[in-house]
Amino acid sequence: xxxxxxxxxxxxxxxxxxxxxxxxxxxxxxxxxxxxxxxxxxxxxxxxxxxxxxxxxxxxxxxxxxxxxxxxxxxxxxxxxxxxxxxxxxxxxxxxxxxxxxxxxxxxxxxxxxxxxxxxxxxxxxxxxxxxxxxxxxxxxxxxxxxxxxxxxxxx
Numbered sequence: 001x002x003x004x005x006x007x008x009x010x011x012x013x014x015x016x017x018x019x020x021x022x023x024x025x026x027x028x029x030x031x032x033x034x035x036x037x038x039x040x041x042x043x044x045x046x047x048x049x050x051x052x053x054x055x056x057x058x059x060x061x062x063x064x065x066x067x068x069x070x071x072x073x074x075x076x077x078x079x080x081x082x083x084x085x086x087x088x089x090x091x092x093x094x095x096x097x098x099x100x101x102x103x104x105x106x107x108x109x110x111x112x113x114x115x116x117x118x119x120x121x122x123x124x125x126x127x128x129x130x131x132x133x134x135x136x137x138x139x140x141x142x143x144x145x146x147x148x149x150x151x152x153x154x155x156x
Contacts, residue, residue: 016062
């Protein structure tokens with residue numbers, strides 16, 4: 001049995017200890033916002049936060065999250081930074097197919113929490129490893145800049 005927090009709620013799961021967190025979230029907890037992309041931590045579609053840091057859920061065994069706090073795309077709307085990022089995503093029409101967007105948003109939120117006013121290079125570095133088949137990278141970049149600006153105005 002493994003106990004951990006998901007979006008502020010304690011969860012107990014009885015699964016093999018090597019089961020990837022992604023499958024626990026999707027198959028055991030019914031939280032399908034986090035996507036399976038490559039299964040090798042290369043595409044970023046499965047990005048979630050563990051104790052505030054982005055991780056790839058497809059390669060993180062459930063044993064590694066025992067006692068930890070996991071945040072998923074389903075819980076990001078309750079977060080001020082998450083709200084700003086999601087709004088900027090909408091206003092910049094970032095999503096096309098949308099498959100990668102949960103992972104993209106989770107990476108962007110993590111960046112803005114650690115670097116509230118990121119440079120272009122910091123955005124590029126933070127988003128490396130999040131692949132978008134539709135090629136919406138310029139809109140992703142613009143949305144991150146917009147969210148940072150919105151958050152900076154709100155902080156004053």
